[in-house]
Amino acid sequence: MEYDLILARSVTYAQRMQRALNRAGIRSQLFRAPRDLTDLGCAYVVRISPYDLGAALPILRREGLGPLRIYVQRGGDIQEMGL
Amino acid sequence: MIYLDSAATTFQKPPAVGRAMTEALASMSSPGRGGHPLAMRAADTAFRCRTELAELFGLDGPEGVAFTLNATHALNIAIKSLVPPGGRVVISGYEHNAVTRPLTALKAKVSAAGGPLFDQEAAIRAFDELIAPGVDVVICNHVSNVFGFVQPVEKVAALCRSRGVPLIVDASQSAGILPINMKSLGAAYIAMPGHKGLYGPQGTGVLLCGDGQIPRPLLEGGTGSISLSQEMPDFLPDRIEAGTHNMPGIAGLLAGIRFVRRQGTQAILRHEHALTCRTAESLRRLPGVEVFAHPGCLAQAGVVSFRVPGRDVETVGEALARRGIAVRAGLHCAPLAHRTAGTLDTGTVRVSFSAFNTPQEADRLAEAVGDILRR
Numbered sequence: 001m002e003y004d005l006i007l008a009r010s011v012t013y014a015q016r017m018q019r020a021l022n023r024a025g026i027r028s029q030l031f032r033a034p035r036d037l038t039d040l041g042c043a044y045v046v047r048i049s050p051y052d053l054g055a056a057l058p059i060l061r062r063e064g065l066g067p068l069r070i071y072v073q074r075g076g077d078i079q080e081m082g083l
Numbered sequence: 084m085i086y087l088d089s090a091a092t093t094f095q096k097p098p099a100v101g102r103a104m105t106e107a108l109a110s111m112s113s114p115g116r117g118g119h120p121l122a123m124r125a126a127d128t129a130f131r132c133r134t135e136l137a138e139l140f141g142l143d144g145p146e147g148v149a150f151t152l153n154a155t156h157a158l159n160i161a162i163k164s165l166v167p168p169g170g171r172v173v174i175s176g177y178e179h180n181a182v183t184r185p186l187t188a189l190k191a192k193v194s195a196a197g198g199p200l201f202d203q204e205a206a207i208r209a210f211d212e213l214i215a216p217g218v219d220v221v222i223c224n225h226v227s228n229v230f231g232f233v234q235p236v237e238k239v240a241a242l243c244r245s246r247g248v249p250l251i252v253d254a255s256q257s258a259g260i261l262p263i264n265m266k267s268l269g270a271a272y273i274a275m276p277g278h279k280g281l282y283g284p285q286g287t288g289v290l291l292c293g294d295g296q297i298p299r300p301l302l303e304g305g306t307g308s309i310s311l312s313q314e315m316p317d318f319l320p321d322r323i324e325a326g327t328h329n330m331p332g333i334a335g336l337l338a339g340i341r342f343v344r345r346q347g348t349q350a351i352l353r354h355e356h357a358l359t360c361r362t363a364e365s366l367r368r369l370p371g372v373e374v375f376a377h378p379g380c381l382a383q384a385g386v387v388s389f390r391v392p393g394r395d396v397e398t399v400g401e402a403l404a405r406r407g408i409a410v411r412a413g414l415h416c417a418p419l420a421h422r423t424a425g426t427l428d429t430g431t432v433r434v435s436f437s438a439f440n441t442p443q444e445a446d447r448l449a450e451a452v453g454d455i456l457r458r
Contacts, residue, residue: 010308010321011115012146015130032118040309044118064144 004053005045005078006060007037007069014044020063026052034078037071045071085408085444090228090256090386090415090435092278092285097342100282100335107334113327115307125330132337133320139344140273140291141264149290149298149320150333154255155181156301157274157290160323161251162222164298165271166191170219173210173248175234176423177227180416182253186222197423201377203235210239218248220271225263226256229420229433230375231359231386233261240268255279258289259343260352260384265291272296280351281343282438283336286329298323346438355385355436358445362434363387365449369456375424375431388431391456396430399455403432406451410434 008014014030021028026048033043048056053070060068070081086094107128112119114126133145142148151157162185166172169190174182176197186193194213198205214221223239226232236252243250249271254263259280265273270293277287292298300315304325308316316322343351363376366389375388390396400412413430414421421427434448 009318010306010316011126012130012133012320013318015126016144016146019130019134030123038309040311042308042310044115 001075002050003047003073004050004081005033005037005047005071005073006056007033007071008044008046008065011044013065014046016063017046017060017065020059020065021046021048021052021056024055024059026056026059036078037069047073085440085447087434087436087440087444087448088409088411089279089437089440090231090433091411092276093280093282093437093439094409095437095439096282096284096335097338099338099342100284103338104284104331104335107331111330111334113307113330115321116305116327125328128330128334128337129328132333132340135337135340135344136289136291139340140258141266142291143266143294146319147265147292147294149292149323150328151274151288151290151323152286152329153278153288154253154274154276155288157272157288158182158251158253159185160290160298160301161272161274162186162220163189163301164296165220165249165251167219171217172220172222173213173218174222174419175206175224175239176209177230177232177234177420178222178224178417179228179253179255179420180418181255182222182224183419195419195423200230200232200375200424201382203233203238203382207235207238207242210242214242214246214248216246218246220249220251222251222253224253224255225261226384226386227417227420228256228386229415229417229426229431230388230424231256231383231435233257233382233384237268240270244269256384256386259340260348260355262348265293269293272298277332277336277339280437281336282339284332284339287332287336290323292319300325302326351438352384354438355440356380356383358436358440358442359383359385359387361442362445362448365446366452369449369453371456372452375426385436386433387435388426388433389452390426390429390431391452396432399432399452402455403448403451406454408448408451410448 196209277283
């Protein structure tokens with residue numbers, strides 16, 4: 001399975017992202033961020049389907065939740081996506 | 084016990100508050116401290132509480148809502164973020180020690196905008212004269228905890244905006260009762276307890292942070308975010324929420340806020356105002372009782388003070404307690420308010436209401452005071 005992970009600097013920001021996405025009908029899940037994703041440690045990710053990323057990004061930016069760091073998770077492999 | 088000390092804390096809570104606290108103890112750990120269900124349930128409750136507070140008080144987003152221990156804690160963060168040591172501060176003439184003691188510790192040069200009780204025009208004239216170039220901050224309590232005097236905080240906010248001076252509002256007695264909107268006030272910070280008009284438990288408070296504010300933390304420590312950095316996060320609410328959250332308190336506060344929103348702040352104000360007027364009128368009919376209330380209780384919320392010349396206010400308070408009525412006597416941690424009103428030498432007996440009080444309870448108070456006077 002492939003997912004896109006949107007990095008959030010705190011649980012509150014991750015929750016704001018999730019709420020904004022939910023309002024737009026985009027399903028998401030909230031998780032602790034894998035250690036490799038965070039330069040400074042302890043963050044959260046909002047996981048969405050890659051099919052929803054195009055719709056999700058403008059919604060999150062409109063909510064003032066940028067700048068965004070997005071990762072592609074494919075199995076155990078996670079790569080940052082250039083935006 | 085007839086409880087008429089809600090300006091200190093609302094003792095009677097909606098039953099949902101206790102249930103929410105019990106549920107939190109059984110099902111929540113710490114928000115932002117893990118990805119397991121107990122932590123995520125706590126995070127969800129904290130987020131809902133922030134969101135409902137943001138909606139109630141007109142903030143753009145929940146991250147501007149920080150949890151504190153009480154209003155004093157919130158005020159200390161706000162004051163120590165904006166007032167430099169020795170800074171110039173204009174405050175109302177009715178501030179609590181939660182404002183004046185931190186200012187004293189900072190050796191601030193403080194000017195008090197005084198004026199007669201219940202005279203909003205005089206209050207705004209006093210602020211107008213004092214808010215001059217060089218003033219670092221204005222601090223205004225919305226409702227006096229001693230007299231229930233509703234200060235013209237919207238007009239004070241307009242003066243501050245026009246003169247570019249940040250405003251801190253102490254909403255300790257108004258949150259959950261009077262309309263408060265961060266966006267329209269344009270305040271830097273609004274501080275409030277969770278355990279008074281919001282009907283949460285003791286040990287809860289809230290600091291609402293205005294746009295662009297980066298408060299100075301009073302405490303440094305773990306936040307569950309950017310843990311490798313030895314600096315506190317520069318984003319809210321984490322910046323001022325070091326350490327484990329009071330989750331039972333936050334869950335209870337959320338239940339309290341939902342009660343307030345269901346009742347409606349206007350209905351609660353109308354109820355408390357009616358009890359205040361009824362009490363003021365009843366007490367005035369008693370010979371020798373000096374009641375601090377405007378005729379019609381204009382510019383007054385759910386608090387009324389009185390004193391009986393020749394009788395110690397503490398003695399009157401004790402006599403009422405013996406008759407099963409809880410009030411607060413003395414200076415109410417607000418000597419400045421008493422100085423402004425001319426009651427510093429005696430203090431007052433304060434009666435304060437909540438949504439749970441009844442007209443019968445207000446009448447019982449007046450009867451009990453009458454009984455005390457006859458002895």
